[in-house]
């Protein structure tokens with residue numbers, strides 16, 4: 416049992432360390448995972464299994480003590496004499512990790528607050544290493560020191576990424592439009608070398624300062640909605656929270672830092688096969704980029720746009736779309752109060768059989784998750800259903 420408890424502790428630290436590396440948006444790892452959302456899934460999975468192993472570690476020790484000396488001995492595992500500081504460091508790590516897991520998976524905190532709570536994982540990890548160090552022999556201490564170095568390096572790199580000290584490309588706002596209230600249509604122009612991107616990819620952008628205007632300075636993800644004149648990159652941004660609401664007033668000339676591109680949402684599209692694209696609200700942006708990129712003859716595309724009644728920004732994405740559609744594409748706009756049954760009924764009534772199509776879904780997780788099983792039941796191969804969620808936590 417002692418060996419089991421030690422193995423659980425070491426496994427927890429190794430998984431925890433891996434979860435730090437997985438949040439660095441490393442291109443090789445993103446490619447291997449099949450997109451940044453998948454990479455973040457692995458980050459979550461490693462974090463969750465690390466947490467379970469941390470929880471199981473004292474339980475295994477208590478079980479061993481119970482075998483040897485009953486309840487009193489099991490309870491004494493929590494505060495063994497002579498090892499107070501080391502054990503307290505272990506409990507601190509567990510408590511901080513627990514708070515972070517609850518904030519991520521149980522409570523729907525505002526994104527900015529969630530990020531602050533998420534950051535407690537750094538001191539928690541250091542406390543866990545301090546705890547393990549006190550009980551480790553020289554061989555294991557080498558492994559612990561390596562894990563600490565990797566984790567601190569990853570945290571430092573992640574901090575530099577969030578601040579824009581690394582991998583940031585300078586751009587400026589070159590055009591601003593307001594197709595409807597709460598929706599911003601802008602072009603970003605590179606100041607140096609432009610980034611290369613493919614339809615379906617997104618970038619992290621931090622809007623900074625310009626004539627009479629100051630952005631919130633945080634990086635947020637936005638899908639590239641198309642190419643503007645020259646090397647410009649078009650973004651459509653709806654007002655959703657503090658940062659994007661303030662952004663609606665951005666002006667031409669404001670500086671922006673761009674990181675990316677990321678994602679592989681439309682990478683597996685085969686233009687020779689009939690397509691079904693379903694966009695929820697602002698989730699239309701990757702499809703706009705793909706439509707603007709159509710060059711030669713391609714198989715039919717049905718683009719379904721779903722929005723709620725009275726959702727002005729979502730509706731504002733549409734007006735000039737029908738005239739911009741290539742010959743092989745048609746649009747089905749569905750207004751619904753959020754009932755996916757309505758969406759599904761409208762899709763099947765208009766399009767009939769769906770088997771054999773490639774399907775791409777982009778929008779709120781609830782819409783994407785509800786459509787997947789219906790598509791599979793309608794005969795679409797699961798490997799032909801691709802999705803991107805406009806939500807990262």
Ligand SMILES: Cc1cc2nc3c(=O)[nH]c(=O)nc-3n(C[C@H](O)[C@H](O)[C@H](O)COP(=O)(O)OP(=O)(O)OC[C@H]3O[C@@H](n4cnc5c(N)ncnc54)[C@H](O)[C@@H]3O)c2cc1C
Pocket residue numbers: 525526527617634635636637638639651652653654655656657658659660697700803804805806807
């Ligand atoms: C891959 C991807 C592509 C996106 N593309 C577009 C797009 O083309 N156009 C568009 O209008 N919106 C897009 N979004 C959503 C956009 O990123 C959020 O609306 C924006 O970040 C909200 O920030 P806020 O401060 O205004 O709102 P907040 O109140 O801070 O957040 C509202 C919600 O936005 C999400 N969010 C906030 N900050 C971040 C962040 N730094 N990283 C990830 N998610 C965050 C969270 O789900 C949060 O609950 C995309 C999101 C993702 C994940």
